[in-house]
Amino acid sequence: MDVIPAPRRLVRNEPGHARLDARTRLAAGPGTEGVARWLRATVGAATGLPFPDGGHSGDSGDSGDAIVLSVEPGLPAEGYRLVLDGRARRIEGGSAAGVFWGAQTFRQLLGPDAFRRAPLRAERDWGLPYVTVEDAPRFGWRGLLLDVARHFMPKDGVLRYLDLMAAHKLNVLHLHLTDDQGWRIEIRRFPRLTEVGSWRARTKFGHRASPLWEEKPHGGYYTQDDIREIVAYAAERHITVVPEIDVPGHSQAAIAAYPELGNTDVIDTTTLSVGDTWGISSNVLAPTDTTLRFYEGVFEEVLELFPSRFVHIGGDECPKDQWRLSPAAQARIGELGLADEDELQSWFVRHFDTWLSARGRRLIGWDEILEGGLADGAAVSSWRGYAGGIAAARAGHDVVMCPEQQVYLDHRQADGADEPVPIGYVRTLEDVYRFEPVPPDLGAEHARHVLGTQANVWTEVMEDHARVDYQTFPRLAAFAEVAWSRLPAPAERDFADFERRMAAHYPRLDALGVGYRPPTGPLPWQRRPGVLGRPLEGPPPNK
Numbered sequence: 001m002d003v004i005p006a007p008r009r010l011v012r013n014e015p016g017h018a019r020l021d022a023r024t025r026l027a028a029g030p031g032t033e034g035v036a037r038w039l040r041a042t043v044g045a046a047t048g049l050p051f052p053d054g055g056h057s058g059d060s061g062d063s064g065d066a067i068v069l070s071v072e073p074g075l076p077a078e079g080y081r082l083v084l085d086g087r088a089r090r091i092e093g094g095s096a097a098g099v100f101w102g103a104q105t106f107r108q109l110l111g112p113d114a115f116r117r118a119p120l121r122a123e124r125d126w127g128l129p130y131v132t133v134e135d136a137p138r139f140g141w142r143g144l145l146l147d148v149a150r151h152f153m154p155k156d157g158v159l160r161y162l163d164l165m166a167a168h169k170l171n172v173l174h175l176h177l178t179d180d181q182g183w184r185i186e187i188r189r190f191p192r193l194t195e196v197g198s199w200r201a202r203t204k205f206g207h208r209a210s211p212l213w214e215e216k217p218h219g220g221y222y223t224q225d226d227i228r229e230i231v232a233y234a235a236e237r238h239i240t241v242v243p244e245i246d247v248p249g250h251s252q253a254a255i256a257a258y259p260e261l262g263n264t265d266v267i268d269t270t271t272l273s274v275g276d277t278w279g280i281s282s283n284v285l286a287p288t289d290t291t292l293r294f295y296e297g298v299f300e301e302v303l304e305l306f307p308s309r310f311v312h313i314g315g316d317e318c319p320k321d322q323w324r325l326s327p328a329a330q331a332r333i334g335e336l337g338l339a340d341e342d343e344l345q346s347w348f349v350r351h352f353d354t355w356l357s358a359r360g361r362r363l364i365g366w367d368e369i370l371e372g373g374l375a376d377g378a379a380v381s382s383w384r385g386y387a388g389g390i391a392a393a394r395a396g397h398d399v400v401m402c403p404e405q406q407v408y409l410d411h412r413q414a415d416g417a418d419e420p421v422p423i424g425y426v427r428t429l430e431d432v433y434r435f436e437p438v439p440p441d442l443g444a445e446h447a448r449h450v451l452g453t454q455a456n457v458w459t460e461v462m463e464d465h466a467r468v469d470y471q472t473f474p475r476l477a478a479f480a481e482v483a484w485s486r487l488p489a490p491a492e493r494d495f496a497d498f499e500r501r502m503a504a505h506y507p508r509l510d511a512l513g514v515g516y517r518p519p520t521g522p523l524p525w526q527r528r529p530g531v532l533g534r535p536l537e538g539p540p541p542n543k
Helices: 033-047 096-110 155-167 224-236 252-257 289-305 321-325 327-336 341-357 387-394 429-433 465-472 475-484 495-511
Strands: 009-020 025-028 066-071 080-084 089-093 126-135 141-147 172-176 240-247 310-314 362-366 379-382 399-401 450-457
Touching: 009 080, 025 033, 033 066, 033 096, 033 224, 066 096, 080 096, 089 096, 096 126, 096 155, 141 155, 141 475, 155 172, 155 224, 155 465, 172 450, 224 240, 224 289, 240 289, 289 310, 289 341, 310 341, 321 327, 321 341, 327 341, 341 362, 379 387, 387 399, 429 475, 429 495, 450 465, 450 475, 475 495
Parallel strands: 025 066, 066 089, 141 172, 141 450, 172 240, 240 310, 310 362, 362 379, 379 399, 399 450
Antiparallel strands: 009 126, 080 089, 080 126
């Protein structure tokens, strides 16, 4: 039984298989109706089985011909128990989410054809091994970041990735919606953010040092109804969508749309356009009341669309050059009694921490928000390594571990010459499998602040969904097991067993239409000959 992520306990009950056919009913107990809808829409479509309503799970003691879904409060909230034997087919969870994760395991046990959108044959036997699976996640935050700002991913692509996340029991989609190269969310009170900020005239092809350009406009954005659909679709799959609106850096697209947001006393911001190349832009937001009021208006609309408790404000890679030259910024530093520009950024972050807290939300930002003093109540996405997360946890702040040296999936997967647009350190499938989110020098008292972990997909060199698939898979499967399963220490993990289970998982990915990197290397059409990357040699720093 080659389940990914590996469950805590899986035992064979007896020889034989539980058969599914047109008479198999689906009995949904209170709170599991959404899981029943999902099973009919996905497994029902793949098998061609109708799964007629079998009443509620408590209606009949005979569940031998029914799949029975129920919430059992004694189980962990996201935990589940799957029982398949000659008498029962039960999926029990500590909540609807637990039942849903149990349904993912149920689907895997049916085989790869259960991941297709229509039955391959009119008649076939569908069987499930007689097993009991008891399982629960290690972390409550099992995340994937999709950067839709650098290269826009149309709505259907985001919905597809939500399905792929659900299949791997991931439960947080961090949606990077704004950056120098594009603004991707409709804000009705500020229409130029999408009229101007959502597209660029051309795009650098490859790393920023590449001489190549794609000489055509690139853009797109999500309407507010698109966002509502994405959030609702995610919620049906027990996934929380965390929006990121990046401030005060990574904001050139917003400044191009509304020049008054920039440091107008340093440069002529009316000449700025949406960024068309990669790297860190020096064009950052001005620390003015005008900027604060503007972004409060943006966040007011964002909060209406995203029920997530956390709202990500970026806070990373904010060059201070313009602030050092700006009389207005220097006056603000003096007025507030701040020491320097780092403390000015901290003041900016604290403003939105207070603003979000007053509205029942929590700010989360990249680990640069530690510089100049960490905002009270803020959580940290530790991306530059473990150090920021360790410092934040020891100071009593919650942390999501996503160190770039370990789980940035834009980094290359091998050192071969055929690897497309090679970026960063080599991070193989095994490297990701041996990633440990909680560093050993973080004691239990502080380790409880590690909410979980997240893999990040930055799309500067991923111009379409095929490139995103290639960089993300199969490594996301390894990451999902790290985030869900209670694995041994990295050196003791059984990667050979994971590879064996992946041999069964690749056909599932094939059925889902995922353009993953094959174990033997890129296929001819997955290569990008002549497109410059930026490979880094040697092992990555582990700190």
